Amino acid sequence: MKADVEPKPVANKAPEAGEVLLSAENVSLSFGGVRALRDVSFDIRKGEIRAIIGPNGAGKTSMLNVINGFYHPQNGTITFKGKRRHDMRPYIAASQGIARTFQNVALFKGMSTLDNIMTGRTLKMRQGMLSQAIYWGFSQREEIRHREEVERIIDFLEIAHIRKMPVGKLPYGLQKRVELGRALAMEPELLLLDEPMAGMNLEEKQDMSRFILTVKDSFDTTIALIEHDMGVVMDLSDRVVVLDYGQKIADGTPAEVQSNQKVIDAYLGVAH
Amino acid sequence: MVLFGQFLEILIGGLLSGVLYSLVALGFVLIFKASGVFNFAQGAMVLLAGLALVRCLDFLVHRGVATWAAIVLGLLFAGAIMAITAWLIERYVLGPLVNQDGLTLFMSTIGATFILEGAAQMIFGSDVYPLRLFPTDAWFLFEGVFPGGILVNKLDVWGGLIAGILVAGLAIFFQNTKTGRALRAVADDHAAAQSVGIPISWIWFVVWLVAGLVALVAATVWGTKLGVQFSITFLALKALPVLIIGGFTSVPGAIVGGLIVGAGEKLAEVFLGPHIGGGIEYWFAYVLALAVLLVRPQGLFGERIIERV
Numbered sequence: 001m002k003a004d005v006e007p008k009p010v011a012n013k014a015p016e017a018g019e020v021l022l023s024a025e026n027v028s029l030s031f032g033g034v035r036a037l038r039d040v041s042f043d044i045r046k047g048e049i050r051a052i053i054g055p056n057g058a059g060k061t062s063m064l065n066v067i068n069g070f071y072h073p074q075n076g077t078i079t080f081k082g083k084r085r086h087d088m089r090p091y092i093a094a095s096q097g098i099a100r101t102f103q104n105v106a107l108f109k110g111m112s113t114l115d116n117i118m119t120g121r122t123l124k125m126r127q128g129m130l131s132q133a134i135y136w137g138f139s140q141r142e143e144i145r146h147r148e149e150v151e152r153i154i155d156f157l158e159i160a161h162i163r164k165m166p167v168g169k170l171p172y173g174l175q176k177r178v179e180l181g182r183a184l185a186m187e188p189e190l191l192l193l194d195e196p197m198a199g200m201n202l203e204e205k206q207d208m209s210r211f212i213l214t215v216k217d218s219f220d221t222t223i224a225l226i227e228h229d230m231g232v233v234m235d236l237s238d239r240v241v242v243l244d245y246g247q248k249i250a251d252g253t254p255a256e257v258q259s260n261q262k263v264i265d266a267y268l269g270v271a272h
Numbered sequence: 273m274v275l276f277g278q279f280l281e282i283l284i285g286g287l288l289s290g291v292l293y294s295l296v297a298l299g300f301v302l303i304f305k306a307s308g309v310f311n312f313a314q315g316a317m318v319l320l321a322g323l324a325l326v327r328c329l330d331f332l333v334h335r336g337v338a339t340w341a342a343i344v345l346g347l348l349f350a351g352a353i354m355a356i357t358a359w360l361i362e363r364y365v366l367g368p369l370v371n372q373d374g375l376t377l378f379m380s381t382i383g384a385t386f387i388l389e390g391a392a393q394m395i396f397g398s399d400v401y402p403l404r405l406f407p408t409d410a411w412f413l414f415e416g417v418f419p420g421g422i423l424v425n426k427l428d429v430w431g432g433l434i435a436g437i438l439v440a441g442l443a444i445f446f447q448n449t450k451t452g453r454a455l456r457a458v459a460d461d462h463a464a465a466q467s468v469g470i471p472i473s474w475i476w477f478v479v480w481l482v483a484g485l486v487a488l489v490a491a492t493v494w495g496t497k498l499g500v501q502f503s504i505t506f507l508a509l510k511a512l513p514v515l516i517i518g519g520f521t522s523v524p525g526a527i528v529g530g531l532i533v534g535a536g537e538k539l540a541e542v543f544l545g546p547h548i549g550g551g552i553e554y555w556f557a558y559v560l561a562l563a564v565l566l567v568r569p570q571g572l573f574g575e576r577i578i579e580r581v
Contacts, residue, residue: 068467094469106464108457110521119457123469125450139449186468 020079021046021190021222022067027076029062029246036062037073038246044190049216049223051237051254053230055266058243060226061103064192067224068100069093081189095123099188101179103195103226109168113159113178114150116167120185121146153181157211173204180211184219191215193225197232205229209236234258242266277418282538288428290514290534291435292497295490297511297518297526298438299483304520305446306455306479308374309366312381315508316388317484320357322491322500323396325350326403343405347488354484357388362477370462370472389505398502403495406430431493438489439527442482446523455479513561519574528572533557 023043029036037059044050052060065071067078069090077084080096099120108116125142154160157177162170167178176196183191196212197205209232215221227233233240234254242250242257244266250257257263296318303311328349332342365380407430412421446452457465458475466472494504510533518529541553564571 070463070466089471090463090466091469091471094467100467102464102467106461106467108460108464110460111453111456115453115456119453119465119470120468122450122454143448143450182468 019046020044022078022080024063024067025077025079027063027066027073027078029059029066029071029073036246037066037243039076040243040246040248041076042241042248042251044222044224045239046222047216047220048238049212049225049236051233051240052224052226052243053228053233053240053257054243057245058266059246060243061194062246063243064100064194064224064226067093067190068098068192094186097186097189098192099183099186099190100192101176101183101194101196103198105172105175105179107167107175107179107182110166112164113167113170113181114154114163116178117150117153117181117185118146120182121150123186150181150185153184156184156214157181158207173200176200176204176208177211180208180215184215184221187219188221191221191223193223193227195226195228197227197229205232212236277414277420277422278542279539280418281422281424282542283535284422284424285428286535286538287531288425288432288534289538290530290532291432291527292428292490292493292530293507293510293514293533294527294530295431295435295438295486295493296507297514297530298435298442298523299486299490300508300511300515301518301520301523301526302442302486303479303483304459305523306459307366307377307476308459309377309381310374310520311483312378312508313361313385313388314483314487314511315505316385316392317354317357317487318491318494318507319500319502319505320388320392321350321354321484321488322403322495322504323392323401324353325488325491326401326495326500327396329403330401350488350491351485354488355481358477358480358484361480362473366476367473389502393502400499400501401495402499403492405492406496408496427493427496434489434493435527438486439523442523451475451478510557513557516561516571517564519571522571522573525571525573533560536560 020043023041025041027037027040040059040063052063054060062071066073069088069092079085080098108119111119125146154163157180159174159177159181162174162178167175170178180193180196183193193212197208200208212223212225213236216223225233225237227236237254239252240250240254240257241248242260242263244262249262249266250260252260296314299314299317300311303309303314325346329342329346332345333339337345361384365384366377369377369380407426409426411424411426411429413424415421446455454465454470454475455478457468457470458472462472465475490507491500491504494507498504514526514529514533516529517532518525518527537553537556540556541550545552568574
């Protein structure tokens with residue numbers, strides 16, 4: 001384990017596989033008296049699947065929210081692609097290549113599957129307001145080009161049959177898949193998945209696991225994932241960080257984490 | 273035959289004046305669709321746009337600028353005023369309220385209404401200013417078929433034409449462009465929209481700008497009809513039944529709602545009025561809206577509200 005690898009200060013070079021893509025150092029976050037995160041440090045390396053686990057209320061989602069700019073930590077720094085960053089807004093995180101899904105599916109319910117995934121292309125589309133208002137010409141051609149990309153994602157996720165349906169009417173498992181599609185449409189370098197398999201049955205979980213592994217291998221995407229299903233975590237992830245009451249209690253390979261006494265205590269409780 | 277001619281005349285007149293209601297209702301629908309906010313200030317925005325336009329026109333014409341140039345400059349000036357208003361509202365009213373409840377946002381637009389009404393009249397004056405952008409005389413059609421022909425107001429026809437173009441343009445913009453999609457996305461879920469890289473403050477600015485420009489268009493037509501004056505803000509009240517009937521989230525709904533209200537109230541006044549004492553034009557639309565609320569609360573074209581339990 002070499003968790004304390006310093007991020008390269010070169011900003012423009014894309015990190016190679018195995019290099020640190022994102023590192024969090026001494027991140028602390030509190031809401032009033034509630035300390036959601038205390039001095040948490042860990043890193044995510046290019047090309048890996050990094051799981052963040054922990055009992056309920058351990059601060060996992062808070063950590064994701066810090067990474068993609070919804071929350072601003074009171075202390076500590078986030079370094080992404082070698083650049084230390086200050087308070088930032090979520091859309092800036094998005095423009096730097098961080099995509100995410102949400103614990104309680106956050107889709108645009110009134111819109112079709114296709115339109116939902118098309119919103120993921122927002123940052124890739126360059127035509128200005130005026131050109132869009134005129135629509136015909138550049139703007140229309142751009143739409144068609146991005147539509148092709150989106151259709152590829154739809155085929156990959158096997159949701160072609162629901163592409164025109166309003167997502168509010170879809171079953172939960174499919175909504176989760178559409179949400180993954182929307183994140184993939186951003187062609188992210190780092191994909192944050194907040195409980196991608198919550199509430200799914202076995203078959204849906206298997207499908208989702210397959211998608212996640214394919215995304216890692218063929219989309220060249222690094223993945224950070226929060227998940228409660230330990231079987232899934234152990235199978236999918238390369239490294240695991242464990243949080244409990246906002247603190248990091250373990251960090252390592254799935255096997256190391258599984259045999260860590262602190263982790264076992266956190267999950268099962270300790271006798272006093 | 274006389275009766276049929278009369279019926280036709282009232283129907284056409286009603287439908288066309290209904291389109292004018294739709295113009296105002298459109299502004300509401302745009303903002304509601306895109307930000308989930310019921311914009312109480314839409315009527316005030318029509319007043320502001322109208323005042324800015326008419327005062328700029330008067331000023332330029334007074335200075336001897338050619339009429340067509342004055343109209344172009346006046347529209348540009350009023351458009352700029354609406355852009356500044358949109359920016360101010362986003363920056364100081366809605367910006368600090370991201371992720372807040374819809375009702376909170378609604379209350380803030382009530383506040384904005386009073387400020388806009390006051391500021392507009394303070395800056396541009398509070399008289400009745402006549403506006404002459406469109407012809408206000410009338411055509412008489414089918415004089416050979418019906419005695420006296422059918423009277424059609426030219427202004428209403430212009431209004432209908434403009435509303436049609438506006439709706440077609442907005443429909444394409446909303447359905448097929450990046451910004452249109454982003455607008456709908458922001459309306460559905462702030463957090464998710466931010467996560468895919470949509471800057472909410474920019475989108476809200478665009479929404480209010482578009483609503484401001486629609487208000488300007490409504491002001492050109494209504495200003496010609498009534499003169500630009502404070503009572504133009506009460507148009508907002510007339511737009512309410514249109515919205516309820518058509519559905520708050522539907523652009524075509526605003527048009528159809530307007531047609532139903534316009535034709536309905538005129539026909540009811542003429543054919544139903546004498547039997548129940550007359551003067552029903554003023555409340556007929558609200559009763560119609562009430563009936564729609566009972567049967568189809570989301571309106572004729574509104575999105576069905578699905579509640580997962």
